[in-house]
Amino acid sequence: MPELAEVEMIRRVLEPQLRGRTVTKLSVLRPEVVAHPQAEQFAQEVCGAVVGQLCRRGKYLQIVFADGARAVVHLRMTGRLLVLPENTPEKKYTHLILSLDNGQELRFMDMRRFGRWWYLKKDEKDDFTGIETLGPEPFDERLTAGYLCEKAGSSRKTIKDWLLCQQLVAGIGNIYSDEILFAAGIYPGREARSLTAEEWDRLAEQIPRTMQFFVEKNEISAEDYLIGEGSDYRNTPYLQVYGYKGAHCPKCGGILAGSRIAGRSSVYCTHCQK
Numbered sequence: 001m002p003e004l005a006e007v008e009m010i011r012r013v014l015e016p017q018l019r020g021r022t023v024t025k026l027s028v029l030r031p032e033v034v035a036h037p038q039a040e041q042f043a044q045e046v047c048g049a050v051v052g053q054l055c056r057r058g059k060y061l062q063i064v065f066a067d068g069a070r071a072v073v074h075l076r077m078t079g080r081l082l083v084l085p086e087n088t089p090e091k092k093y094t095h096l097i098l099s100l101d102n103g104q105e106l107r108f109m110d111m112r113r114f115g116r117w118w119y120l121k122k123d124e125k126d127d128f129t130g131i132e133t134l135g136p137e138p139f140d141e142r143l144t145a146g147y148l149c150e151k152a153g154s155s156r157k158t159i160k161d162w163l164l165c166q167q168l169v170a171g172i173g174n175i176y177s178d179e180i181l182f183a184a185g186i187y188p189g190r191e192a193r194s195l196t197a198e199e200w201d202r203l204a205e206q207i208p209r210t211m212q213f214f215v216e217k218n219e220i221s222a223e224d225y226l227i228g229e230g231s232d233y234r235n236t237p238y239l240q241v242y243g244y245k246g247a248h249c250p251k252c253g254g255i256l257a258g259s260r261i262a263g264r265s266s267v268y269c270t271h272c273q274k
Helices: 004-018 039-046 145-152 159-164 174-184 197-217 222-227
Strands: 023-028 034-036 051-057 060-065 070-074 079-085 094-100 104-110 116-120 257-261 264-268
Touching (some): 004 051, 023 039, 039 116, 070 079, 079 222, 145 159, 159 264, 174 197
Parallel strands (some): 034 116
Antiparallel strands (some): 023 094, 079 104
């Protein structure tokens, strides 16, 4: 699933291609991908709208229109967004198409069909997307050791489970929770309540550092993004532990272990993350 770094990459690639463009038509090929309002109304509302900017909040991408309305999309596991010429043959699993006034189309493809779209009018209360429940961004000044410790309180949840909680910190998923905890030297299966003040300090330091590192490493040109069809993420060469169970630890040289923690496959070093 694309996490904060990947969604930010998508935002940076697509925004220059969409900003200032008028939506001339919206085709919903799979109505179930539109969560609010009904697909027919969604298409009517968006048609004629001018794209102002693209924003990201956690793992959500938001197309903000000039009139203050916005279309919100969550890619979930396999969602992809591509800007293509209108005469490009339609690819498999294409579920939604925004036609633009320059002959281009923003196409949403999703093999698993878990991704969702919402449309919110200007000043419409957002009771639909879940954005309003999100915690601070990893780069938010509120994200201090004190904040993390207070939120965790006396919880018996694992610290990995807490990092995956979008209401605690927005945008972190399975990949970067493993990377953050490795960088901080904290075993992902530890109960959150067991962390020391020093460990909370390390965690508060590593969350923004790790996420900023991967935002930068995921940078890609619009041409390469199109070649990779929107799913060629650039994080793999820089991952330290995620996906490397059985490999040597990049810090101590020991063998990386793996187990299911918080219902997710987790990789860690038993020496560096005791």
